[in-house]
Structure formats: C-alpha cells, structure tokens
Amino acid sequence: MLLRHTTPDIKERSALTVNPAKTCQPIGAMYASLGVHGCLPHSHGSQGCYAYHRSALTRHYKEPVMAATSAFTEGASVFGGQANLLQAIDNIFSVYEPDVIAVHTTCLSETIGDDIPQIINKARADGRIPEGKYVFHANTPSYVGSHVTGFASMTKSMVDYFAENDGHRSKVVNLIPGYVEPADMSEVRRLATEMGISSIIFPDTAGVLNGPLTGKYKMFPEGGVTVEQLRQSGSSSGTIALGNLASSPAGLALDSKCKVPCRTLNLPIGLIDTDLFIDALRRMAGVNVPESITLERGQLVDAISDWHQYLHGKRVGIVGDPDQLLAMTRFLASLDMRPVYLATGSPAGKKFEQSLREAIAEVPGEVRIKVPGDMYLFHQWIKNEPVDLLIGNTYVKYIARDEDIPFVRFGFPILDRMGHSYFPSVGYRGALRLLEKILDALLDRKDRDSSDIEFELVL
Numbered sequence: 208m209l210l211r212h213t214t215p216d217i218k219e220r221s222a223l224t225v226n227p228a229k230t231c232q233p234i235g236a237m238y239a240s241l242g243v244h245g246c247l248p249h250s251h252g253s254q255g256c257y258a259y260h261r262s263a264l265t266r267h268y269k270e271p272v273m274a275a276t277s278a279f280t281e282g283a284s285v286f287g288g289q290a291n292l293l294q295a296i297d298n299i300f301s302v303y304e305p306d307v308i309a310v311h312t313t314c315l316s317e318t319i320g321d322d323i324p325q326i327i328n329k330a331r332a333d334g335r336i337p338e339g340k341y342v343f344h345a346n347t348p349s350y351v352g353s354h355v356t357g358f359a360s361m362t363k364s365m366v367d368y369f370a371e372n373d374g375h376r377s378k379v380v381n382l383i384p385g386y387v388e389p390a391d392m393s394e395v396r397r398l399a400t401e402m403g404i405s406s407i408i409f410p411d412t413a414g415v416l417n418g419p420l421t422g423k424y425k426m427f428p429e430g431g432v433t434v435e436q437l438r439q440s441g442s443s444s445g446t447i448a449l450g451n452l453a454s455s456p457a458g459l460a461l462d463s464k465c466k467v468p469c470r471t472l473n474l475p476i477g478l479i480d481t482d483l484f485i486d487a488l489r490r491m492a493g494v495n496v497p498e499s500i501t502l503e504r505g506q507l508v509d510a511i512s513d514w515h516q517y518l519h520g521k522r523v524g525i526v527g528d529p530d531q532l533l534a535m536t537r538f539l540a541s542l543d544m545r546p547v548y549l550a551t552g553s554p555a556g557k558k559f560e561q562s563l564r565e566a567i568a569e570v571p572g573e574v575r576i577k578v579p580g581d582m583y584l585f586h587q588w589i590k591n592e593p594v595d596l597l598i599g600n601t602y603v604k605y606i607a608r609d610e611d612i613p614f615v616r617f618g619f620p621i622l623d624r625m626g627h628s629y630f631p632s633v634g635y636r637g638a639l640r641l642l643e644k645i646l647d648a649l650l651d652r653k654d655r656d657s658s659d660i661e662f663e664l665v666l
C-alpha cells in the first residue's frame with residue numbers, strides 16, 4: 208500500500224494540496240513552443256526549473272526536448288535577468304541557429320518583475336536578433352494556473368506577435384488543437400484534409416515529438432507551424448479552437464486582432480464532440496462531409512452498439528486536465544457509463560464546473576466534482592465507495608494499485624506506457640481506440656475475477 212496514509216475520513220482543506228493533479232505553467236509553454244517550426248524554447252529563470260520542465264516533457268514523449276535557460280544565479284535574482292536574457296539571445300542565435308526563440312518566464316523572474324517585451328525590444332535594437340529571426344514570449348508564473356494555462360498563454364502569444372490581416376480573406380481554416388498529443392494534432396489535420404479543407408494548425412507538435420529515428424540528429428525536426436503560417440492565420444476565414452481553457456484565448460485574440468471569427472468547441476473526444484467538430488468544419492469551410500468520414504463514424508457507432516452491455520452502468524473516476532476531463536466525461540456519459548468522481552488540478556473556473564455538471568446531468572446517483580482538486584481527495588472518495596474503472600495520467604496508477612481497480616492511462620503525463628504520441632484519442636478513430644482501451648481494462652478484470660464456471664470464451 209504505497210498510499211497507505213490516505214484515510215477514508217474527508218476533512219475540508221483550503222490551504223493544502225496533497226498529490227496535485229497538475230504541474231507548472233512553463234511545461235505547457237515549452238510544449239506549445241515546440242509546436243512552432245525551428246523554435247527553441249527558452250526558460251527565463253534558474254536552471255532547476257528548466258531541467259525539470261525539459262525532463263517532464265522528455266519522460267512523457269521519450270524524445271530529447273531541447274530548450275535554453277537564462278541560468279539565473281544570485282546576481283540575476285537580486286538585480287533582474289535582463290543581462291542574462293540578452294546574452295542568451297546572442298548565444299542561442301550564434302550557436303544553435305533556430306528560426307525562433309520562445310521565451311517563457313518562471314516563478315523567479317516573475318517575482319523579480321522582469322519586463323520581457325522591453326528586453327526583447329532592446330535585443331532587437333542592439334542587433335542581437337538576426338534578420339528573418341524572431342523572439343516572442345509568454346508570462347508563465349507558476350504560482351497561478353497550471354501547465355494548461357501556460358500552454359494557452361504561449362499559444363495566444365503566437366497570435367499576439369505574428370498574426371496579421373493582409374486585407375483579404377483566404378479559404379483557410381485555423382485549427383487550434385488544444386493541449387493534446389502530436390498524434391491528435393495529426394488527426395485533426397487529417398480530418399480537415401479529408402474534407403478538402405486547407406488548415407493552419409497551431410501549435411503543431413506532430414513530427415516534432417513523435418518523429419522517426421533516422422540515425423541522424425536534427426535539433427529542429429521537420430514539424431511545427433511556421434512563422435509565415437502564423438502570420439497568414441490573421442487572414443483565414445475562421446478559427447476553430449478546441450478546448451476552452453487551452454485554446455480559446457488564442458482564438459479570441461485572433462478574432463479581436465484580425466477579425467477572424469472564432470468558434471470554441473470541446474475537444475473532439477467521443478462520438479458527440481467529434482460530430483460537433485466535423486459539423487463546425489463543414490459549415491465554416493462550406494464543404495460536404497465525405498463518405499470516408501461517414502464510414503469512420505459508422506464503425507464507431509457499430510462498435511459502441513456491439514459492446515454497450517459491458518459499459519452500461521460502470522462507475523468511473525476520472526482525473527484530468529479540464530478540457531480532457533470534460534470531453535471524456537461527455538463521452539462516457541454518452542456510453543451510459545457513470546462518471547462519478549471528477550477532479551482536475553487546474554483552476555478552471557465556475558463556468559467549467561457548470562459544463563461538467565451539465566455533462567453528468569443524466570448520470571444516475573451522486574457525482575462528486577472538485578475543481579481544482581487533488582488526487583488525495585480523489586483517492587478518499589474511492590476509499591469511501593469504489594469505482595469499476597479509473598482514468599487518468601500515470602500518477603493515478605498508485606491509487607489503481609492500492610485499490611485494485613482497472614486503470615486506463617489518459618492525459619498528461621504518461622510516463623510508463625507507449626502509444627499516446629502515435630495513436631490519437633480525438634476523432635472517430637481516437638474514440639474507437641479509447642473504447643478499445645476501456646473495454647480491455649474492464650474485460651481483462653472480468654476474465655481475471657470470473658470463477659471457472661463463469662469463465663467464458665465468448666463474452
């Protein structure tokens with residue numbers, strides 16, 4: 208019992224988080240930066256933060272995550288980090304030659320109050336930023352928000368710095384995919400392409416954090432949205448922002464800066480939310496849904512109806528980032544499962560909590576929700592009344608092991624299984640994969656627990 212100190216009696220806590228269900232803002236900012244082609248993320252703070260953020264992403268993606276740091280010591284902590292950042296910009300462009308540097312702050316540089324736009328302007332005035340190269344930034348103090356808000360701020364910053372309206376409207380649709388896996392970003396692009404729609408996806412980590420092993424090291428892989436595409440996003444016909452917390456700030460910024468209308472949707476996880484995404488794409492681009500996508504949808508509907516009896520009424524506990532938590536809850540409720548314990552570590556606001564309550568409106572019995580909550584409380588709920596299935600990131604495996612509950616890994620981070628970088632969770636195909644994982648977990652348990660008499664070849 209690794210979590211043997213978790214007690215079933217629940218006491219109200221307001222000032223203490225135990226076993227948090229989130230991580231810090233710069234991790235999300237670093238991940239978003241990697242979705243820009245030729246970009247080197249830069250951590251403006253001390254080396255400890257930077258090492259942690261890089262290793263968190265490396266452990267999830269099993270790829271070397273490159274970044275740079277302002278390497279604060281006592282001097283920078285007292286007098287500010289301007290000299291460090293100016294020197295870093297010089298060194299990075301002359302040694303590593305990226306197209307872009309994306310600077311994010313940390314708790315320390317935010318507490319000092321470093322003015323990053325002023326430092327970038329000074330670097331430009333001093334001639335430290337070569338012609339045709341760029342530096343942009345996002346403020347990501349980690350004593351507020353979470354890795355999701357860090358991702359959202361860096362994505363919005365791409366709009367703030369680069370998007371331009373050239374006076375024309377192209378037929379291109381902007382797709383802001385949310386804090387999802389590289390495979391999900393590919394899947395969003397594939398669905399749009401299948402419908403004959405040209406899209407600009409940003410950020411886009413496909414090909415960056417799930418690239419091939421070629422035997423040749425490339426510091427800046429092929430993938431990622433280019434600065435030119437970010438510029439053109441200001442002239443697109445519309446934007447679909449997937450996931451309210453991670454994507455809507457960038458979508459709304461494009462609307463107010465370049466008058467590109469934005470529609471915010473849930474992440475397209477599961478049948479209903481993928482339907483809404485496809486419908487929004489169809490309307491925005493003025494195209495028809497091709498037979499190939501109708502076929503994918505039909506396969507998902509068939510699988511749901513074939514296996515529905517093993518899903519019906521199953522109690523599920525989910526821990527996840529807000530956009531994922533909401534979409535997964537809606538998916539499970541649509542399968543007649545019972546998502547009964549829902550927790551996220553990210554502060555996502557009352558509106559989000561309201562959306563979660565709407566998602567479980569038809570789920571029978573009591574549903575416990577905590578926004579923001581932690582995994583200690585989530586575990587306590589389970590100790591009081593167990594569930595049939597747990598869904599969450601790798602940290603949930605301690606609860607699954609202690610309570611002997613089937614467990615599906617989903618979200619960030621996943622440190623001990625493969626697949627998330629290569630197989631999507633979004634779209635009809637993604638839903639099919641999630642369905643397979645959920646059913647495997649439930650039916651493996653059924654096989655394990657059945658007596659010899661109940662043990663069946665065909666379930």
Ligand code: SF4
Pocket residue numbers: 231232233255256259312313314315349350
């Ligand atoms: S919480 Fe703040 S100090 Fe800690 S690693 Fe994150 S940015 Fe650095």
